[in-house]
Amino acid sequence: MWRSDKVKKGIERSPHRALLRACGLSDEDFDKPLIGIANSYIDIIPGHVHLREFVKPIKDEVRKAGGVPIEFNVIGVDDGIAMGHYGMHYSLPSRELIADSIETVVEAHQLDALICIPNCDKIVPGMLMATARLNIPTIFISGGPMLAGEVNGKKVDLISVFEGIGQLKAGKIDEGQLKVIEEHACPTCGSCSGMFTANSMNCITEVLGLGLPGNGTIPAVDPRRELLARAAARQIMELLKRDIKPRDILTIEAFDNAFAVDIAMGGSSNTILHLLAIANEAGISYPLSRINEISRRTPNICKISPSSEYHIQDLDAVGGIPSLLKELIRGGYLPHPDAMTVSLKTHKEIAEEAPDADGSVIRRVEDPYSKEGGIAILFGNLAPEGSVVKTAGVDPNMLTFRGRAICFDSEEEAIEGILGGKVKPGHVVVIRYEGPKGGPGMREMLSPTSAIMGMGLGDKVALITDGRFSGGTRGACVGHISPEAAAGGPIGVVKDGDEILIDIPNRKIELLISQEELKRRLENFVPKTKEVKSSWLRRYIRFVTSASKGAILEA
Structure with missing residues (x-):
């Protein structure tokens, strides 16, 4: 009857049952489904420190609903703590370890269904990748966002x-x-209070259809968060009963919706990287050009910190993602309002029960921040395979910018140059050898971008990199430039003083030298290499692909 019967039914499984009895299971439990609970509790991430207690009512509800909760843990990296030093090399690679570890536990023990409890940064996409790969009934319930200070x-x-x-x-x-x-700044537990990567991904989990309404916005310390967790635990049993699996929900239409909402709310640019990786696990090829098509027709109607003074708690107070969906549907901007979700309701049905847009935190579509979306993909001779910019965080005067390159071959060099006064108004800061291979691990560039903003250069200086940015980055910052310098990409041949054009309205990024000169430089280009002592990171370098493909690992 159950998938897990393979480990608990029949004479041949007597040794297996003996081991299960040692874990507390009884004869009665052997007739019930085993519900995996992937808990990302860890002491060093504010968004996760409360998950040891948070999981208890979830396990309780699973038992009440007729399942056997099987809790296990996954690792996590706090990007804010890992940022600005060697530790950040491990952040993006941890996404792959999380996905692989969940697959390992679920398949080794033939669990019947899965509840994922993520909250921050790479943990959410890592779990989503595992979900798409395993394709057993799954529901997400995040730990919730932090309150602002x-x-x-x-x-x-x-x-x-x-x-x-x-x-x-x-x-x-x-x-x-x-x-x-x-x-x-960080007064409570929970994922950091702005529309940074963690909260962007938790909100998008609602839109992908794998989280219940409120998953992305109800604060961690709000009693409604526990009620939502209990509801998710009950709902997994219904999904199991109906045999509704992630790939029934994670269609290309679901990804269209996810990108539309991400673009409408100006989410983290990292969501592009992660959604491409999740789509790959779901067997879907999603071209970057399709994102631009959605961006062109989707207005930016919501700006949350760092793009405004609003925080996630403010979005929650006016109806959260359901109200944002309602406004997009009213304007005809949600591509597929009839897409199904784990609630067993469509987005349209969920939105009908939500409050109307308040006009401030969620603007009406007639009064958007911009008629086009908060994220754009730029192409050109500097980024033949594409690059990503969070337009919602760009000063309107910087949407088109022409400046002279000042080049750095690492984040550390760039921070030293910025804080040391080398970067002047009119510069385009070029940070390279920070891509998936070159970093390795595609480190986030929050320290240099924050330094630029803090020093009052945000409307005078642009920054481009083959690395990536924190969801907290704002300013004229273009990341994910592909191919990266370490893979022989054009960003590797930029010289100090070269003129660079960033034209966001026309989705262009160009190195303003002749074709002949660019060809000559590329023919003579030998990328720099770094000595990497870690055997894990050396394996990562060997198998990781371009950011334009989601920085996935090739099998």
């Missing part, structure tokens, strides 16, 4: 601290003021 009546968050470093270097604040921001 407050200093002198003004909301602050993690990005306030990063940008505070630049403000300190520029003489705008002193160390005491920076310490006050540091002490108040």
Whole structure:
């Protein structure tokens, strides 16, 4: 009857049952489905420190609904803590370890269904990749977002601290003021309070159809979060009964919807990388050009920190993702409103029960921030395979920018150059050898982008990289430039003083030299190599693909 019967039914499985009895299972349990609960509890990530307690009511509801909860844990990396030093090399690779580890536990023990409890950064996409790969009934319930902090009546968050470093270097604040921001920026557990990568992905999980309404926005410390967790635990049993699997929901139409909402709310640019990887696991080829088509026709109607003063709690207060969906559907901008979700309702049915757009946190489609979306894909001779920019965080005066290159071959060099005053108005900061192979691990560039903003250069300087940005990045910052320098990409042959054009309205990024000169440089180009001592990272370098393909590992 159940998949797990392979490990608990028949005379030949007597040894297996003996081991299961040692884990607390009884004769009665052997007739029930085994429900895997992938819990990402870890002591060093604020979005996860409460998950040891958070999982208890989930297990309780599974038992009440007739299942046997089988909790196991996965690793996690806190991008904010790993950022700006060697540790960040491990962040993106951890996504693959998470997906592989979940597959390993589920398949080794033939679990019948899966509840995923993620919250931050690579944990959400890693679990989504595993879900698409395994294709057994699955539901997501995240740990919930952090509340914003407050200093002198003004909301602050993690990005306030990063940008505070630049403000300190520029003489705008002193160390005491920076310490006050540091002490108040992260006041509760939960994923950081803006529309950074964690919250972008948790919101998108709703839109992909694998999380119940409220999954992305109900705060971690709100009692409604536990109620939602209990509802998710009950719902997994219904999905199992009906044999509704992730690939029944994760269609190409679901990814269209996910990109449309991501673009409408100006989510993290990392969502592009992760959604491409998840689509690959679901057996779907999703070209970057399709994202641009959606971006062209989808208005940006919601801006959350770092793109505004609003935070996730403000979006939740006006109806969350269901209200955003409702407004997009009203304007005809959600590509597939009849797509199914784990709630067994369509997006249209969910939206009908949600409040109307409030007009401020979620603007009406007649009054958008911009008629085109908050994320764009740029192509050109600098990025033949594409690059990504979060347009929602770009100063309108910087949407088209022509400047002179100042080149750095690592994040550390760039930070030293920015804080040391080498970067001047009119520069395009080029950070290379930070892609999937070259980094390795495609480190996020929050420190250099925050330094630029904190020093008051956000409307005077652009930044491009074959690395990627934190969801907290704002400014004229173009990442994921593909192919990367380490793979022989054109970004590797840019020289100091070269003129670069960033034309976001026309989706172009160009190195303004002749074709002949570019060809000559590329023919003579020998990419730099780094000594990598870690055997895991050396394996990662060997198998990882371009950012334009989601930085997936080739089998």
